[in-house]
Amino acid sequence: MNATQPPGRTDAAQTTASAPTDGSPDGPSHGRTRTFFGQPWPLMNLFSLEMWERFSYYGMQGILAIYMYFAMTKGGLGIDQGVATSVVGAYGGAVYVFCILGALVSDRLIGPQRTLFLSAVLIMIGHISLAVLPGVSGLVAGLLCVAIGSGGLKATAATLVGSLYAIDDPKRDAGFSIYYMGVNIGGLIGPLVAGLLQQSIGFHAGFAAAAIGMAIGLVWYIVTRGSLPKNANHVPDPLPRKQYALWAVIAVVAVLLVVVLVLSGVINPTNLANVMVGISAVAAIVIFAILLTSKKITVTERSRVIAFIPMFIGTTAFFALFQQQFTVLVVYADERLNRSILGWIMPISWPQSFNPFFILVLAPVFAALWTKLGRRQPGTPVKFAMGILLVGLAFLLFVPMAPVASVPVLWVVLIMFVATCGELSISPVGLSLATRLAPTAFPVMMMALYNLAVALGTALSGSLSTFYSVDHEAAYFGITGLVTVAVGIVMLLIAKPVTKGMAGVH
Numbered sequence: 275m276n277a278t279q280p281p282g283r284t285d286a287a288q289t290t291a292s293a294p295t296d297g298s299p300d301g302p303s304h305g306r307t308r309t310f311f312g313q314p315w316p317l318m319n320l321f322s323l324e325m326w327e328r329f330s331y332y333g334m335q336g337i338l339a340i341y342m343y344f345a346m347t348k349g350g351l352g353i354d355q356g357v358a359t360s361v362v363g364a365y366g367g368a369v370y371v372f373c374i375l376g377a378l379v380s381d382r383l384i385g386p387q388r389t390l391f392l393s394a395v396l397i398m399i400g401h402i403s404l405a406v407l408p409g410v411s412g413l414v415a416g417l418l419c420v421a422i423g424s425g426g427l428k429a430t431a432a433t434l435v436g437s438l439y440a441i442d443d444p445k446r447d448a449g450f451s452i453y454y455m456g457v458n459i460g461g462l463i464g465p466l467v468a469g470l471l472q473q474s475i476g477f478h479a480g481f482a483a484a485a486i487g488m489a490i491g492l493v494w495y496i497v498t499r500g501s502l503p504k505n506a507n508h509v510p511d512p513l514p515r516k517q518y519a520l521w522a523v524i525a526v527v528a529v530l531l532v533v534v535l536v537l538s539g540v541i542n543p544t545n546l547a548n549v550m551v552g553i554s555a556v557a558a559i560v561i562f563a564i565l566l567t568s569k570k571i572t573v574t575e576r577s578r579v580i581a582f583i584p585m586f587i588g589t590t591a592f593f594a595l596f597q598q599q600f601t602v603l604v605v606y607a608d609e610r611l612n613r614s615i616l617g618w619i620m621p622i623s624w625p626q627s628f629n630p631f632f633i634l635v636l637a638p639v640f641a642a643l644w645t646k647l648g649r650r651q652p653g654t655p656v657k658f659a660m661g662i663l664l665v666g667l668a669f670l671l672f673v674p675m676a677p678v679a680s681v682p683v684l685w686v687v688l689i690m691f692v693a694t695c696g697e698l699s700i701s702p703v704g705l706s707l708a709t710r711l712a713p714t715a716f717p718v719m720m721m722a723l724y725n726l727a728v729a730l731g732t733a734l735s736g737s738l739s740t741f742y743s744v745d746h747e748a749a750y751f752g753i754t755g756l757v758t759v760a761v762g763i764v765m766l767l768i769a770k771p772v773t774k775g776m777a778g779v780h
Contacts, residue, residue, distance in 0.1 A: 326491025328460030336623030363736015372425025393426030593731025664696030
């Protein structure tokens, strides 16, 4: 899910780094041929860690909204339903904002391998907090730790995968494809396990499963991380020691400011998603302004940055709807879906496994289609338009079911099939496009812009969810679907000038 690189439930910059093509720490193996599906053996380490991390992340997220809005008599926290879904959206957006922080820590302080390890530990602590700490305190501590940790892991995991290959290694794309298979396997199984435990035992059992999954991945990573290349600890752009004190003060002031705003009520659960929307939007505007006014970029590079603006807006629109599978779709599965199968009730979180299932099935089909079409395949702006149109259509498919008292599960299967086709039209090209359009002097900033587009869309999914109700669902799905379809049509109409603005990048 939600990735504009080889499809998968993750969004991390694929930093290209020259490294041994056999994945050994010291270079070519000279006869050592231990591989993982024909790829460097260390890929097994990263594949497993990411699979278990996604298992824990999506397992927890699958039951998060209902944990917040279920009554205390059902094991929940009794939070208002609209507030609960808004918080889920804000939390999802925060993960992508923290991804930028994780990238900075990795690139300037401790390197990708150490950042990945510490992030994984923080994620596990967050899931343990949700599993053992009662009430809102456990919720806040857990979500904060998981958000920061997931951001750091997203910023570094794919970077380490890239470090296993030389830039021109023909195995590189296949290696990333295998890696993202692990992502989607974890995303498929996580909601199934956590949801079943939540329904049969309780919420904290579901959160405990997430914690155990992360622990398994972390232990495996610790045992096998010695196989990673030595450059996995390389700090590409070290922060000068004389600046440590300055940035420490800035960090402390930022934390204190957030604490003051929370304690004073300026930031509260009700407006958290809107705050995250504002932060993401302002940050994106600032970065675009820096890029477009910099004297370090050429005329061609400036044209490419301008061409990325509609792609940024399109990415935001797509994820504003697509990420509602963790907000509105949860409520829909709880209140509108007929989850009875021969007298057994399907857990509320299980529909969230439809998307990774379709990713696993359809990704090879899409790859084969684009390969067969070759030079006749649609350009990137057209693929973006297709993805936006499809996710808008997926929302419109909810409308015919508005009069139906109990919606069949197969109808949601159809909706997620259409939405996943939309994801596969955007996900394999979005982040890759950002790397190709990036000015030479600002590669990290373009990655930050992509992550901010996902953050903005995810936070908007939380803000929009507050307008959803069963009584007005036809209007909700109809309006959001039609607006998104309109955005897709506009993207189609401007595809040619956008392609021209990309100046040779397709």
